[in-house]
Amino acid sequence: MQELIRKIxxxxxxxxxxxxxxxxxxxxxxxxxxxxxxxxxxMTEKDHVKAIHIINEKNPQPHVISVRLGPRAGRATLxxxxxxxxxxxxxxxxxxxxxxxxxGTADVIVTLAACVEDRL
Amino acid sequence: xxxxxxxxxxxxxxxxxxxxxxxxADIPAEERRSGYDFMSRELKAMQDDEAANPGMLAVxxxxxxxxxxxxxxxxSCATCxxxxxxxxxxxxxxxxxxxxxxxxxxxxxxxxxRCRSEHQQVAPLPFEHKDxxxxxxxxAHQSKGQPISVTDDARxxxxxxxxREIFKLRQGQLxxxxxxxxxxxxxxxxxxxxxxxxxxxxxxxxxxxxQALGSLRRRLRNCLIGMRAETYPDDAPEIIALEFYLxxxxxxxxxxxxxxxx
Amino acid sequence: xxxxLIKVPATAKRGEIIEIKTLISHPxxxxxxxxxxxxxxxxDIITLFTCTYNGEEIFRAELSPAIAANPFLxxxxxxxxxxxxxxxxxxxxGFAATETAAIIVE
Numbered sequence: 001m002q003e004l005i006r007k008i009x010x011x012x013x014x015x016x017x018x019x020x021x022x023x024x025x026x027x028x029x030x031x032x033x034x035x036x037x038x039x040x041x042x043m044t045e046k047d048h049v050k051a052i053h054i055i056n057e058k059n060p061q062p063h064v065i066s067v068r069l070g071p072r073a074g075r076a077t078l079x080x081x082x083x084x085x086x087x088x089x090x091x092x093x094x095x096x097x098x099x100x101x102x103x104g105t106a107d108v109i110v111t112l113a114a115c116v117e118d119r120l
Numbered sequence: 121x122x123x124x125x126x127x128x129x130x131x132x133x134x135x136x137x138x139x140x141x142x143x144x145a146d147i148p149a150e151e152r153r154s155g156y157d158f159m160s161r162e163l164k165a166m167q168d169d170e171a172a173n174p175g176m177l178a179v180x181x182x183x184x185x186x187x188x189x190x191x192x193x194x195x196s197c198a199t200c201x202x203x204x205x206x207x208x209x210x211x212x213x214x215x216x217x218x219x220x221x222x223x224x225x226x227x228x229x230x231x232x233x234r235c236r237s238e239h240q241q242v243a244p245l246p247f248e249h250k251d252x253x254x255x256x257x258x259x260a261h262q263s264k265g266q267p268i269s270v271t272d273d274a275r276x277x278x279x280x281x282x283x284r285e286i287f288k289l290r291q292g293q294l295x296x297x298x299x300x301x302x303x304x305x306x307x308x309x310x311x312x313x314x315x316x317x318x319x320x321x322x323x324x325x326x327x328x329x330x331q332a333l334g335s336l337r338r339r340l341r342n343c344l345i346g347m348r349a350e351t352y353p354d355d356a357p358e359i360i361a362l363e364f365y366l367x368x369x370x371x372x373x374x375x376x377x378x379x380x381x382x
Numbered sequence: 383x384x385x386x387l388i389k390v391p392a393t394a395k396r397g398e399i400i401e402i403k404t405l406i407s408h409p410x411x412x413x414x415x416x417x418x419x420x421x422x423x424x425x426d427i428i429t430l431f432t433c434t435y436n437g438e439e440i441f442r443a444e445l446s447p448a449i450a451a452n453p454f455l456x457x458x459x460x461x462x463x464x465x466x467x468x469x470x471x472x473x474x475x476g477f478a479a480t481e482t483a484a485i486i487v488e
Contacts, residue, residue: 024162028313028382029328032174032450034162059448060414068442072435072460074399079456081166082448083412111312113329113382115346117338171389171403174452181385181407331409331451 001055001062001091008053008093009101019104021054021092030084030110039076039094039102049076051095058088084110146369147303147317154373155316155381158307167322167380175257175326175378178250178333182258185251191242197255200239204262212260213268213375216364218275224357225279225364228256229335247354253324253333260323260377267374268321270367283365286358292349313382319370320363322379329382336363383479384408388469390483394461402433402441403456406471406479412447428453428473436465445473461487 005014023035041049048071054064064082076094084090087109094102156164170176186197186204201207216227219234226234232255233244245252272280287298301310302318309315323336330338337359344351352358389403406428413425425447433441440459453471464487471479 024160026160026312028160028163031328031331032166034166056448060412061446061448063446064448065446066444067457069457070440072438072440072462074458074460077458078443079454081450081454083410083450084448113313115343116329117342117345169403171387172405172454172456174405174454176387177385177405177407177452180387 001057004055004062005091005093008095012099012101014093014101014103016103018102019052019092019094021090021104021106023090023106023108025107026109026111027084028111029113030086032081033084033108033110034079034081035090035106036077036079037092037094037104041076041094041096043071043073043076045071046097048097049073049094050097052076052078053093053095054082055091055093056082056084056088057090058086059084064090084108086110147306149372152319152370152373153306153317154319154321154376156321156376156379158314158316159380159382163328163380163382167376167378173326173378173380175324175333175380178254178257178324178326179261179378181250181254182256182261185255186258190236190240193241195240197235200235204258208259208262210263210266212256212263212377213266214270216360216367217271218273218279225276225360227336227360227363228259229337230360232256232259247337248335253335256335257324257333257378260375263375264377265374267372268319268367268370270364270371272368276364279361279364280368281365282358283361283363283368286362287365287369292344292347294348296347296349298343318366319373320366321370321373322376322381324377325379325381327381333378336366384471384477386469386479386481388481388483390467390485391461392484393486393488396461396463396487398461399458400461400485401456401458402467403454404431404433404469404481405452405454407452408471408473408477410447410449410451410453414447426474426477428471428477430470430472431455432470433457433459434468434470435459436463437468461485463487 018040020038027033037052039049051068053066055062056064067078090106092104189196212228216225219226229252236242237244290297301315306315306317320336324333326333341351385407387405391400394400408428411426415423417423427447428445431443441457467483469481
């Protein structure tokens with residue numbers, strides 16, 4: 001996960017702030033965890049969010065999704081549903097047009113269904 | 121009354137209370153709650169938003185199949201039933217239902233298959249087939265918001281009672297009955313999961329565990345495996361009896377198809 | 383054509399920020415699951431989603447296996463002109479799907 005973060009931000013500093021990662025604190029099933037990322041930004045030509053990356057801590061792969069946007073978005077926000085293998089931390093990194101990186105996190109507890117079947 | 125007599129009266133009263141508790145009371149109508157009520161805010165939102173509900177993809181598939189001509193005659197569901205929004209309104213809410221022609225109850229999927237073989241002259245679809253689920257989802261979606269209301273008459277009663285017996289029966293390696301969780305312990309937790317009352321309000325459901333749409337049959341199979349009990353073959357009379365009882369037991373609750381469940 | 387469900391407002395005021403919701407039928411098989419016979423199930427996912435507005439790309443998403451089955455993506459854009467929003471998904475095994483939606487901006 002650290003490697004992926006380094007790959008995204010390079011030598012730049014990762015500043016905490018501006019990024020809000022909304023995910024449920026506890027989910028009944030890790031197969032479809034809804035989440036929303038919103039980044040504070042005027043979304044003008046001069047000052048906007050270029051990209052949002054979502055990274056996870058404990059899945060087999062750290063990368064979840066990367067989105068590219070621009071001033072035409074109006075507001076920098078993304079909603080999707082993700083798979084989480086286990087209770088873990090989610091990290092969102094926003095890349096702004098001035099080359100800086102901002103981050104926000106969320107912790108999710110994943111519980112399992114009680115009655116499952118034999119076939120997949 | 122002397123002391124002995126009053127003790128005897130108390131003991132008898134106590135024994136009677138125990139006897140009542142042991143027959144696991146049905147959930148009274150005013151306490152009936154759909155599995156929806158036991159879900160998190162986020163899952164409720166996923167179900168409610170028809171643009172985000174993954175089960176809606178199957179409903180759209182079902183709509184396409186409804187229009188599709190099948191078999192030598194090229195008849196589609198629409199050929200006989202026209203606009204499903206009108207012809208199928210509140211239909212699924214009455215299933216399972218007693219089918220006179222075959223002399224026993226059938227569920228929605230079986231009814232769809234009978235239409236296919238009798239009226240479209242095409243082979244019935246296997247249970248859990250994507251197209252059968254899509255059609256069932258499309259038809260049941262036309263009952264969304266309608267109260268579940270199955271016919272409980274002289275012909276149906278033996279099957280509903282048969283289903284009730286299975287529901288109350290202790291089964292499997294855990295010697296557990298459906299009633300012990302879903303009548304006696306709904307609202308409590310099993311592991312991290314809230315125990316719902318077990319009403320079939322939104323079938324076919326999009327179950328997150330399956331990452332797909334599935335039938336009540338499939339869900340019941342999951343329950344039985346979870347209980348470490350023998351599962352029934354898909355066309356077993358026990359399954360339809362259990363489905364009939366469950367629908368009767370859910371009377372008054374609104375249909376939600378396609379529901380989302382964990 | 384895989385089933386898709388797109389929600390775009392039919393009309394909008396110029397300059398209004400509108401919400402776009404997209405849903406597509408796809409198993410998003412992660413490649414990390416093992417089948418009942420012990421054989422790993424091969425990966426099969428959508429890897430890329432793009433949205434264009436009158437031909438210009440306004441949103442792009444690179445998806446990894448962690449995205450849930452039947453991927454749901456919701457984002458915003460400023461309603462600038464009437465025209466067409468085009469949605470394109472691509473992925474493993476040559477998977478490709480395209481959908482369009484019209485919008486009237488007044």
